[in-house]
Amino acid sequence: MTTPLLGQMMDTPLNVSSLLAHAARHFGNTEIVSRRLEGDMHRYTYRDCEKRAKQLAQALIALGVQPGERIATLAWCGYRHLEAYYGTTGFGSVCHTINPRLFPEQIAYIVNHADDSYVLFDISFAELVDTLAPQCPKVRGWIALTDDAHLPDMQTPVMSYETLLAAQGGVYEWPLIDERAASYLCYTSGTTGNPKGALYSHRTTVLHAYGASLPDAMSLSARDSVLPVVPMFHVNAWGIPHAAPLTGAKLVFPGKDLDGKSLYELMEAERVTYSAGVPTVWLGLLTYMKQAGVRFSSLNRTVIGGSACPPAMLRTFQDDYGVEVIHAWGMTEMSPLGTLAKLTWEQSQRSPDEQRELREKQGHVIYGVDMKIVDPDGNELPWDGVAFGDLHVRGHWVINRYFRNEDSPLVDGWFPTGDVATIDPDSFLHITDRSKDVIKSGGEWISSIDIENVAIAHPAVAEAACIACAHPKWTERPLLVVVKRKGIDVTRDELIAFYQGKVAKWWIPDDVVFVDELPHTATGKLQKLKLREIFRDHVLPSALEGAA
Numbered sequence: 001m002t003t004p005l006l007g008q009m010m011d012t013p014l015n016v017s018s019l020l021a022h023a024a025r026h027f028g029n030t031e032i033v034s035r036r037l038e039g040d041m042h043r044y045t046y047r048d049c050e051k052r053a054k055q056l057a058q059a060l061i062a063l064g065v066q067p068g069e070r071i072a073t074l075a076w077c078g079y080r081h082l083e084a085y086y087g088t089t090g091f092g093s094v095c096h097t098i099n100p101r102l103f104p105e106q107i108a109y110i111v112n113h114a115d116d117s118y119v120l121f122d123i124s125f126a127e128l129v130d131t132l133a134p135q136c137p138k139v140r141g142w143i144a145l146t147d148d149a150h151l152p153d154m155q156t157p158v159m160s161y162e163t164l165l166a167a168q169g170g171v172y173e174w175p176l177i178d179e180r181a182a183s184y185l186c187y188t189s190g191t192t193g194n195p196k197g198a199l200y201s202h203r204t205t206v207l208h209a210y211g212a213s214l215p216d217a218m219s220l221s222a223r224d225s226v227l228p229v230v231p232m233f234h235v236n237a238w239g240i241p242h243a244a245p246l247t248g249a250k251l252v253f254p255g256k257d258l259d260g261k262s263l264y265e266l267m268e269a270e271r272v273t274y275s276a277g278v279p280t281v282w283l284g285l286l287t288y289m290k291q292a293g294v295r296f297s298s299l300n301r302t303v304i305g306g307s308a309c310p311p312a313m314l315r316t317f318q319d320d321y322g323v324e325v326i327h328a329w330g331m332t333e334m335s336p337l338g339t340l341a342k343l344t345w346e347q348s349q350r351s352p353d354e355q356r357e358l359r360e361k362q363g364h365v366i367y368g369v370d371m372k373i374v375d376p377d378g379n380e381l382p383w384d385g386v387a388f389g390d391l392h393v394r395g396h397w398v399i400n401r402y403f404r405n406e407d408s409p410l411v412d413g414w415f416p417t418g419d420v421a422t423i424d425p426d427s428f429l430h431i432t433d434r435s436k437d438v439i440k441s442g443g444e445w446i447s448s449i450d451i452e453n454v455a456i457a458h459p460a461v462a463e464a465a466c467i468a469c470a471h472p473k474w475t476e477r478p479l480l481v482v483v484k485r486k487g488i489d490v491t492r493d494e495l496i497a498f499y500q501g502k503v504a505k506w507w508i509p510d511d512v513v514f515v516d517e518l519p520h521t522a523t524g525k526l527q528k529l530k531l532r533e534i535f536r537d538h539v540l541p542s543a544l545e546g547a548a
């Protein structure tokens with residue numbers, strides 16, 4: 001083959017540091033506001049943030065950190081965590097964000113597996129660090145994200161972040177780094193087995209930030225005041241800490257208080273226009289707002305993802321509060337954005353009900369990601385909105401293997417997501433289940449998500465999970481496990497009757513069990529595996545009828 005004619009363009013690598021450098025230079029006065037763990041509010045600008053990120057880079061270099069080394073964070077959404085994102089990746093080390101809600105043994109496993117050399121932690125995790133430190137002997141230092149005055153009393157010797165920064169001047173040029181070099185390391189939430197690491201590169205992080213900012217993706221702009229509720233330890237807060245400096249959006253960080261009242265008050269005080277989070281936190285916010293009888297004065301859009309957005313929640317946001325819900329689907333292995341439910345011009349001419357149905361789905365891919373659904377033999381299934389199949393993806397910001405694991409998870413060059421979906425003729429994705437969660441009744445699939453969505457729409461239901469229960473005739477039948485809303489009652493039979501006319505008759509749960517709480521993973525997802533274990537011996541009344 002002959003050598004291609006090369007373009008005659010500047011060869012600027014796509015480096016994560018360029019995002020913050022851009023914001024500092026062109027949106028230098030735009031604010032970043034944080035609710036601090038010390039109890040007060042902190043305000044500064046992108047310009048200040050870049051200077052301090054550079055001081056951190058200098059401090060880490062002074063500590064002997066080499067490019068490629070992993071620096072871990074155990075921290076909430078806040079300005080120091082943002083500095084850690086850029087101060088580590090900016091000189092070529094890797095920012096490893098750890099989910100502090102995991103069990104300590106899992107965190108220790110992750111720190112050791114990643115071979116983290118330093119760990120930066122919020123002071124609320126002091127006790128956790130004392131538990132971890134003896135199990136992580138290779139960590140060279142633990143750095144508390146605070147000043148000397150607020151250093152917690154700990155067994156582990158720690159350094160204060162502010163003291164480390166104060167020793168550096170912040171006059172520093174971000175080096176140009178090979179854009180294929182590693183930038184961030186995020187471990188999957190691990191509902192089964194040990195957590196697995198997804199190692200992103202500078203190139204994929206910057207491309208993801210471009211993609212995320214598009215109008216039909218997260219649609220961020222310099223006119224937005226953005227409050228990421230999704231934590232910075234969960235898939236880089238869905239890329240908002242990169243898309244916000246790229247677009248020049250104001251950032252508002254909530255710290256550790258994610259209850260409805262705290263979030264609402266911060267949104268109002270900072271005139272937040274845009275937010276993003278998982279359904280569980282929105283449930284808390286909406287409940288608070290209803291009880292307090294208050295409304296949003298500035299919020300106009302919110303991304304909901306991480307789990308399926310219940311249709312009832314979408315209706316409440318849109319119809320009661322005039323907030324556009326952008327339902328999004330993705331996963332750690334894809335940085336995370338895959339699809340978002342934004343309508344095309346043609347779709348937006350359809351009836352309000354049809355539009356709503358579309359928004360309840362997971363939506364259209366962003367440029368940079370491709371998807372397909374396949375049958376168990378790997379044959380591609382039609383995009384007719386009916387055929388269910390295993391969802392496979394590929395693209396710029398999808399992993400090709402897990403960190404420190406040589407086995408490729410790819411199938412014919414595609415990454416199997418573990419989700420089951422339909423795709424309709426408009427290319428709209430609809431996640432119907434995780435492959436392991438799907439209920440197979442008489443050889444036919446029942447979507448547990450659809451069953452849960454109906455339950456959630458009942459006024460007495462706070463949370464619901466639908467799992468497969470063994471059945472002598474049908475192999476599996478749906479069992480609904482429900483947490484009741486405080487102060488409102490409902491019976492098993494009333495709930496079963498509630499399904500009439502809403503789903504196919506054979507999808508109606510065979511039984512309903514009420515519990516005080518449901519098991520969740522560290523990222524707020526229902527732990528269906530655990531729930532199935534708890535109800536392994538549950539006998540469905542229909543099973544007894546079948547046996548009689």
Ligand code: AMP
Pocket residue numbers: 188189235304305306307308309327328329330331332333336362417418419431433434523
């Ligand atoms: P994580 O890697 O922890 O972000 O989890 C990714 C998984 O969460 C996906 O594979 C889906 O099973 C689930 N998920 C994420 N977003 C959605 C959504 N909008 N609807 C349904 N499931 C979702």
